Amino acid sequence: MTYWDYIKAKNNLSKHGFHVEGGTLYRQGLSMKGIIDQFDSPIRLAYLPQITQQIEKARDWFNQAIQDQQYQGEYHYAYCTKSAHFRFILETALASNVHLEVSSPMDLILIEKLYEADQLSMDTLILNNGFKSKPYLQKIADLIESDKINMLPILDNEEEWNALQHLINRKFNVGIRIAVNDGNPQGIAHGRLGFQSTDVLHFVKNKLLPNPKASLKMLHFFVDSGITNTDAYWNNLERILQLYTQLKKHCPSLNALNLGGGFPIAHQLDFDYDYEDMVNQILQRIAIYCNQHQIPHPDIYTEFGTFTVGESGSFLFEVIGQKKHTSLADWYFIDNGFLSTIPDNWGAEQAFIILPLNHWDKPIKAVHLGGISCDYSDFYHQPKQKHQLILPDIDQLDEPLYLGIFNVGAYQEALSGFGGIKHCLLPSPKVILVDKDKKDQFNFRSFSNVQDAENMLKTLGF
Numbered sequence: 001m002t003y004w005d006y007i008k009a010k011n012n013l014s015k016h017g018f019h020v021e022g023g024t025l026y027r028q029g030l031s032m033k034g035i036i037d038q039f040d041s042p043i044r045l046a047y048l049p050q051i052t053q054q055i056e057k058a059r060d061w062f063n064q065a066i067q068d069q070q071y072q073g074e075y076h077y078a079y080c081t082k083s084a085h086f087r088f089i090l091e092t093a094l095a096s097n098v099h100l101e102v103s104s105p106m107d108l109i110l111i112e113k114l115y116e117a118d119q120l121s122m123d124t125l126i127l128n129n130g131f132k133s134k135p136y137l138q139k140i141a142d143l144i145e146s147d148k149i150n151m152l153p154i155l156d157n158e159e160e161w162n163a164l165q166h167l168i169n170r171k172f173n174v175g176i177r178i179a180v181n182d183g184n185p186q187g188i189a190h191g192r193l194g195f196q197s198t199d200v201l202h203f204v205k206n207k208l209l210p211n212p213k214a215s216l217k218m219l220h221f222f223v224d225s226g227i228t229n230t231d232a233y234w235n236n237l238e239r240i241l242q243l244y245t246q247l248k249k250h251c252p253s254l255n256a257l258n259l260g261g262g263f264p265i266a267h268q269l270d271f272d273y274d275y276e277d278m279v280n281q282i283l284q285r286i287a288i289y290c291n292q293h294q295i296p297h298p299d300i301y302t303e304f305g306t307f308t309v310g311e312s313g314s315f316l317f318e319v320i321g322q323k324k325h326t327s328l329a330d331w332y333f334i335d336n337g338f339l340s341t342i343p344d345n346w347g348a349e350q351a352f353i354i355l356p357l358n359h360w361d362k363p364i365k366a367v368h369l370g371g372i373s374c375d376y377s378d379f380y381h382q383p384k385q386k387h388q389l390i391l392p393d394i395d396q397l398d399e400p401l402y403l404g405i406f407n408v409g410a411y412q413e414a415l416s417g418f419g420g421i422k423h424c425l426l427p428s429p430k431v432i433l434v435d436k437d438k439k440d441q442f443n444f445r446s447f448s449n450v451q452d453a454e455n456m457l458k459t460l461g462f
């Protein structure tokens, strides 16, 4: 059986933008092997049109549901910068007029840079989330005072409010984040982020409302396990709606509900998620609840990170060696490391779509995939499948086997660091950007070369 027979029998590749021609893999019409030939492995690829498409798709689903449900509020798309802070990503997302969600004082310095480059106007809302340290609160206050950036601090706790009201001398808007039951099986993270819902009404009535400087605009919640069709998700939504309704009676300024992030993307070829149905159900439930309680439907904000950038990113690697094993599957070694380059796989056992870029006409075999750092854990962790993958058999091949690890565009660099120091000093791969021009032709830009020794050693003080 060839690799092509094996995959064809099981999966619908075209659903994920893949097709195979002449024994090699294409995505979005782009030859993956062609990119290796042009730029050489290892590569971190960013396919920018995907970001634009994701934003458009989500807007279409929400706007369609608004029509279908006769929903009276508006939908606003925000991009969560922490999933990938690269300038090329922020510029691509901003070209689609998104709002931004940020989480740290450094994030706000980045926002100032965008402002100085004329890439932000007062139409772009900057949602400030996260636990707010003193420097972060000061930066938020400074930018609100400057009146050039449209800031919306989302309060995580009462101390943040106490600090902000002293630091800011003009009128400003705030949101409140409500802690959720996030489905974490150990319950460790439960309630770490946001106000307990039982404390909010008292806080708003006694602290926020008496202060004429601030207006409450938004309630925020984020179920970290994602926007899923589960009782856990619907229970959280219902709890937030109860609170929204109570607060709305005291705060006419409150008019927005922020659902946070959590739209999933494909991490396996058999991924099946009905985005449209989920969006419809969410808006329908909110509309029914608000109608019953005779309050206006809130505007809806989302802060999708993974959904915005995940599918735009891929790693392209070469298999540079193999090790035979007498009783278990053989090892294939890639020319980089899993541990430091794809930390979500090592740290969270997040699977990713892995496909060969060539040799689809060759027979198959089961292998383990290893990185070349000397850490025991530097291998591809494939949950539920004994860490073993089916790939083309590369015994006696002239041309090396190349692999693509797909939909890795969110969080990998944020978690592993980009540049800097890596395990065994394995360098960050080169970054190649792919865009399309007005005639729909691909164009390529090199964002950065493979990390060099000088860069790494300087960081180490050599």
Ligand SMILES: Cc1ncc(COP(=O)(O)O)c(C=O)c1O
Binding pocket: 080, 083, 101, 129, 130, 222, 260, 261, 262, 263, 303, 304, 305, 306, 307, 410
């Ligand atoms: C407050 C907030 N909003 C949005 C997101 C983005 O989540 P996702 O990448 O699941 O869309 C995160 C991620 O940690 C977050 O903390």
